[in-house]
Amino acid sequence: MKIGFPRALFYYDYFPFWSGFFSALDIKVVTSPPTHRQIMEQGLRRVSDDTCLPIKLLAGHIQALEDVDAIFLPRMVSVEANTYSCPKFLGIPESLLPAVPPGIPVLTVTVNWRKGKRQVLKDLQVLGLQLGKGRADIRKAFTLGQEWQKRYQDSNGSGWDFEKNLPQIESTAKRIASSQKDTVPLNEPGRLRIALVGHSYLTQEPYANLNLLRRLRKKAEVELVQNVNLEEVNNHLSGLRKKIFWNHAKQIFGAGKKFITDPDIDGIIYLSCFGCGTDSIVQGLLASSARETHKPYMMITLDEHSGEAGLVTRLEAFLDMVERRKVHEGYVSAHGEHLDSDSNSL
Ligand code: SF4
Incomplete structure (x- = not known):
């Protein structure tokens, strides 16, 4: 059969x-x-x-x-x-x-x-x-x-x-x-680390997401919700006034919170689609949490009319912004360094 x-x-x-x-x-x-x-x-x-x-x-x-x-x-x-x-x-x-x-x-x-x-x-x-x-x-x-x-x-x-x-x-x-042994990706030091958050059937569906995952992997190390184990997901569910009872939404929220609090993650992309009720709630919660912690965050909403050009432009702009922030934002000017040094103490 x-x-x-x-x-x-x-x-x-x-x-x-x-x-x-x-x-x-x-x-x-x-x-x-x-x-x-x-x-x-x-x-x-x-x-x-x-x-x-x-x-x-x-x-x-x-x-x-x-x-x-x-x-x-x-x-x-x-x-x-x-x-x-x-x-x-x-x-x-x-x-x-x-x-x-x-x-x-x-x-x-x-x-x-x-x-x-x-x-x-x-x-x-x-x-x-x-x-x-x-x-x-x-x-x-x-x-x-x-x-x-x-x-x-x-x-x-x-x-x-x-x-x-x-x-x-x-x-x-x-x-x-x-295959588990063969495919553990090697992380290149210094590369951006981006979390792609969303339903597996969107984040890993190349036609529907216009090859977003592949495009992203060319420029950064990518973490997916599915790479976060259940224990970690559960650890990040606290603080909610009400339990999330949709299993996918719970996984996405828990993993998303983990990414937001993880200092090694440079930015988060939430991939959603029009008409998804659970995403409309979870996305809002994650977006406000990312804002509070100043984690770069972008939401992409797909439907059958989504075009590649728009997606690529947004993706490139987001990655540029994250990279700029990573390279320059922690930078302390030479002037500041001198003020703090012994020879220039105030
Ligand atoms: S509404 Fe959302 S959670 Fe439900 S099947 Fe569609 S994409 Fe998945």
Whole structure:
């Protein structure tokens, strides 16, 4: 059996789990190709205008899946205790049914970690029955999926790169393990350090973000939200009057606060998209926190009409400003130095 897995949205954070899960069940997972113009255009035709860019891309990727027996669209209600996914995640698969090519069945399962591991396993077993797999098979597949996911998450803090390692994730767990050693980037001393903050399916989606990550990496060391481990995220959530209950927003806020307080980070770019409700709150909180600590901060909002020229201009201006600040702002004039020296003491 061949299952189609769209290369969008939950793909960027949870593909290692699903890949491990299905490979243990001896089911082939086929992903849609990297985003290109036609995928984007197909997506725009199938969902309402006011939805966010990542959902439009998901609609396009669903239509790009060819020669598959079913399309897998999980309903990721909650991925950790006490949090929920964004409401647009919860509306999947129903909200995306108009994008599914006629004749191809949709395979779905509800994943709700708020209800605990036992319930998640039970729901996966229902999916397993549809696939003709027994309970013991599903338990094994669940364990392997979790193992792959853990390896992926553990390696995030070491600078592991999702995009570079994609072929490895897509093949075997062994390769995931070995790739961790190969891809830890070497930091060049003196280079700017910029944090790119935002949803993984935007910051690591080169077509949608107009190659922002690659452009940035040419000029600076880049830190991503996904490179901050959960413990650090949680450490930076204090001080909020109310808990953030969307899991992605919580991760972005916690990691963003860490970057703001980290003296080694020279500047922060928040990458958002039109129509994202959670970003509208988190971005405001991070922006005011950056202002208080005088951390250079820029917000970029994308949609399907965003153009490269505008992005490049803003990016270059921001990096110039950060570099200038880094090189010149801590500079104490010779006059000042003399005033403080012994020979010129006042
Ligand atoms: S969190 Fe924002 S960008 Fe992500 S699916 Fe929800 S609305 Fe869209």
